[in-house]
Amino acid sequence: MVTISMLIILLLVSMGAAAQQAIVTGALPQGFSGKSIKLTLINYETRNDKVIQEAKIRKDGKFTLVIKLKEPEIYDLGVDNTSLVQVLAKPGNKIRLKINKDVIQVTGSKETQYLIDYEANRKIVFDKYLKRTYDSSEVAVKSGDQARIEYWNVEHEKASQNYKAELAKWVEQPFFINSLAAVHHSIRWNSETDTALMDQMVSIYQKKYPKYDLTRQLVHKVNATKRIAIGAVAPGFVSADTAGKKIALKEFRGKYTFVEFWASWCPPCREESPTLVRLYNEYKAKGFTILSVSIDKNTTQWKNAIRQDGYTWENVCDRNGYGGPTAALYTVTAVPNSFLLDKNGRIIAKNLRGKELESKLAELMR
Numbered sequence: 174m175v176t177i178s179m180l181i182i183l184l185l186v187s188m189g190a191a192a193q194q195a196i197v198t199g200a201l202p203q204g205f206s207g208k209s210i211k212l213t214l215i216n217y218e219t220r221n222d223k224v225i226q227e228a229k230i231r232k233d234g235k236f237t238l239v240i241k242l243k244e245p246e247i248y249d250l251g252v253d254n255t256s257l258v259q260v261l262a263k264p265g266n267k268i269r270l271k272i273n274k275d276v277i278q279v280t281g282s283k284e285t286q287y288l289i290d291y292e293a294n295r296k297i298v299f300d301k302y303l304k305r306t307y308d309s310s311e312v313a314v315k316s317g318d319q320a321r322i323e324y325w326n327v328e329h330e331k332a333s334q335n336y337k338a339e340l341a342k343w344v345e346q347p348f349f350i351n352s353l354a355a356v357h358h359s360i361r362w363n364s365e366t367d368t369a370l371m372d373q374m375v376s377i378y379q380k381k382y383p384k385y386d387l388t389r390q391l392v393h394k395v396n397a398t399k400r401i402a403i404g405a406v407a408p409g410f411v412s413a414d415t416a417g418k419k420i421a422l423k424e425f426r427g428k429y430t431f432v433e434f435w436a437s438w439c440p441p442c443r444e445e446s447p448t449l450v451r452l453y454n455e456y457k458a459k460g461f462t463i464l465s466v467s468i469d470k471n472t473t474q475w476k477n478a479i480r481q482d483g484y485t486w487e488n489v490c491d492r493n494g495y496g497g498p499t500a501a502l503y504t505v506t507a508v509p510n511s512f513l514l515d516k517n518g519r520i521i522a523k524n525l526r527g528k529e530l531e532s533k534l535a536e537l538m539r
C-alpha cells in the first residue's frame with residue numbers, strides 16, 4: 174500500500190533528479206570587484222551561445238554560480254565580453270577556480286582542467302604557426318603592396334592547416350579523446366585532415382556517452398563536415414541580398430562559383446578583397462562568378478564593406494553571425510572560409526587564396 178509519505182518521498186526524489194545542479198565558485202583579482210561575471214552555455218552546433226546566468230563579483234574578488242543541469246555541459250565564463258575560461262560542469266560538481274592573469278587553477282573537475290590545459294597548448298601552437306602570418310599580413314596591408322598581401326594570405330592558410338593538425342595531436346592523447354572536453358576542439362577547430370580522428374571520437378562517445386547532447390552535437394558536426402567534403406555537391410541554401418531579395422545557390426549552376434564566407438570586421442577577409450575583385454573582372458566573361466556570404470550581424474557595416482571593397486557580384490547575409498543557417502550548413506566557425514564549385518555545383522577546392530586561387534582559375538579557364 175502506497176502511503177502519502179511514500180508519495181512525497183518519490184516526488185522529492187523525482188524533483189531532485191530533474192533539477193540537479195553544479196556549483197562554480199571562483200576568485201578573481203580585485204580589479205574585477207563589482208563587475209558582473211557571465212556564464213554562457215556554448216552551443217557548438219548553431220553558435221547561438223546563450224547567457225544563462227550573471228553574478229556580481231564581490232569586493233574580495235569572489236563569485237558563486239549555481240548551475241541547474243541534467244547532463245554535462247560546457248560553459249564559458251567571461252567578464253566585460255572577454256572570455257576567461259571554459260568550464261565543463263556535470264551534475265553534482267563543486268568546481269573551484271582561481272584566476273590570476275593567465276594562470277588558472279581548478280579543483281573539482283578534471284574535465285575543466287583538460288579544457289584549461291588544451292587552451293594553454295592552443296596558445297602555444299597559435300604563436301608557433303599563426304602569429305607570424307597575422308603580423309606579417311598586417312605589415313603588408315599597411316605597405317599597400319598587393320603582391321605581398323596575396324603572398325601572406327596564402328602563407329596564412331598554410332599556417333592555419335598546420336595549426337589545426339598540431340592541435341589534433343593533442344586530442345589524440347587517450348586521456349583527452351576519451352573525455353567530453355575533446356568536443357571543444359573537435360567541433361570548433363576540425364579540418365578535413367581530422368576525419369579519421371573525428372570518426373574515432375564518434376565511436377567512443379556513442380559507447381561512453383550515448384545519451385548526452387554533446388555527443389549529438391559531435392555526430393551532427395561530423396556528418397556536416399562530410400557533407401561539404403571535396404567531391405560532394407555543395408548543399409543548397411537561400412539567403413537575402415542587400416535589397417532583401419532571396420538568392421539561391423542553385424541559380425549559379427553552369428558557372429564556376431567561388432562561395433566566400435566573410436565579414437566586414439575580418440581583416441584577412443578584407444585583405445583578400447582586391448584579389449577577388451581582380452579575378453572576378455578577369456574571368457567573369459569566361460564562366461566564373463562569386464557569391465559572397467557574410468556572417469555580419471550589423472547590416473550597415475556589411476553594406477559599407479561591400480561598397481568600400483568594390484564587390485559587384487551577388488552578396489547575401491543571414492544577419493545572424495556564425496549562428497545563421499547558411500554558416501551552420503557549411504560548418505563555418507571561422508572566416509575567411511571558401512568553397513570553389515564546378516559548373517554542376519560540386520566542391521572542387523576549399524580555402525584557396527591569392528596566387529593559389531589565381532592558379533586554379535587559370536587552369537580551369539584554359
